[in-house]
Amino acid sequence: MKVHGKPMRSIWLAPDAQAAEAIDQTRLPHALVTVRLTTLDEAAHAIRSMQVRGAPLIGATAAYGVWLALRADASDGALEHGLAVLRGTRPTAVNLHWALDDMRQLLAPLPPAERVAAALRRAEAISDEDVAINRAIGAHGLKLLEDAWARKGRQGRLEVLTHCNAGWLATVDFGTALSPIYQAHDAGIPVHVWVDETRPRNQGAQLTAWELGQHGVPHTVIADNVGGHLMQHGQVDLCIVGTDRTTAQGDVANKIGTYLKALAAKDNGVPFYVALPSPTIDWTLRDGVREIPIEQRDGTELSDVTGRLASGEVATVRITPEGSPAANYAFDVTPARLVTALITERGVCPASHDGLLSLFPERRGRAE
Ligand SMILES: CSC[C@@H](O)[C@@H](O)C(=O)COP(=O)(O)O
DSSP states (O other): OEETTEEOOSEEEOTTSSSEEEEOTTSTTTOOOEEEEOSHHHHHHHHHTTSSOSHHHHHHHHHHHHHHHHHHOOSHHHHHHHHHHHHTSOSSOHHHHHHHHHHHHHHTTSOHHHHHHHHHHHHHHHHHHHHHHHHHHHHHHHHHHHHHHHHTTTOSOEEEEEOSOOSGGGSSSSOSSHHHHHHHHHTTOOEEEEEEOOTTTTHIIIIIHHHHHHHTOOEEEEOGGGHHHHHHTTOOSEEEEOOSEEETTOOEEEETTHHHHHHHHHHTTOOEEEEOOGGGEETTOSOHHHHSOOOBOOTHHHHEEEEEOTTSOEEEEEOSOTTOOOOOBOEEEEOGGGOSEEEETTEEEOSSHHHHHHHOGGGTTOOO
16 A cells, blocks of 8 residues: 555565565554564564564564574474464464465475575565455455445445454555455545544554555544444444454454444444455364454553653553553454355355355365
8 A cells, every 4th residue: 555655565575685574563653664574583573562463464474484484594493493483473363374384385395495485485475465365355345335335325425334453554455354445435435434443452543543544534533332332323334344263154253342343233233244365264163252262462452552742752651550450352253143244355255154165165075
């Protein structure tokens, strides 16, 4: 996407081809800072600390991380060590594990002397594939937004609510949930986005709002608990969110709070869509609530808040009493029954096993 008129991706090969570079998302929206990743440990830290975050971007960063590991040592042991370090960074986004499995399948059979070049080629291919997938998700999602706009008589604004950041910052480019919104805006549909702030890391307030502002998409940041009220008063035409892992039955793991939004949408007859790139489908799982690992992060992400002071200085302050424990669950699972449809790069389908198999028939009968 464009930042101050200049095309950018969230991660890219450094011009000297000796490193990967990425937007440090912990510095947004107050500063646009690039972080240079030259080692396995720097790539792992970038994922763990959320300098880079979002399921597809985590996968792409991990692929570059394997390349960086092999640049230092292309032995079998170094490959396995690198895969293990990266796999241990975050548990929920299946893209991380898919990308690492993909890299291992490619690299393990190769002689060490061929691994570095092959790893870089694959990491770049994974990034390019993500961009193509997201463009396609945008095109399929655009049709849903056009239909919603037509149902509304093309009057007023098309009111869309989203949770967390499933925009281009969460992917290599274009985003998933925000991709249809960008395409609708560019097609002249007067879309307005209710942006859930998304406590505690504020991916909505700090990242989605920044992205939408950069592209000129009208939006309003709201507290996470406002969405149900807006839906009760007819101020939301549809919801669209991303996912970190979707089961073969259509259960959706996404940022904490997504499930509650889906409940409110169901109660108010508001369509609830999930933008789902196929690398985020976990074909091995059936029951998301029971089987998807939910990341628990440090409680200081809840007790402390970082922002810009009136002086312009960025500072972190504590908002809870000293000694009050904080439980920081980073994701929840929305059962398929609350999902209106899944928007994949191959089209839109019901949130069900049959629905997914209708778009991915090659998965029928495969023992996962
Ligand atoms: C296309 S990104 C989809 C999801 O990864 C996104 O909605 C989300 O939950 C991100 O969580 P995060 O903890 O910021 O990595």
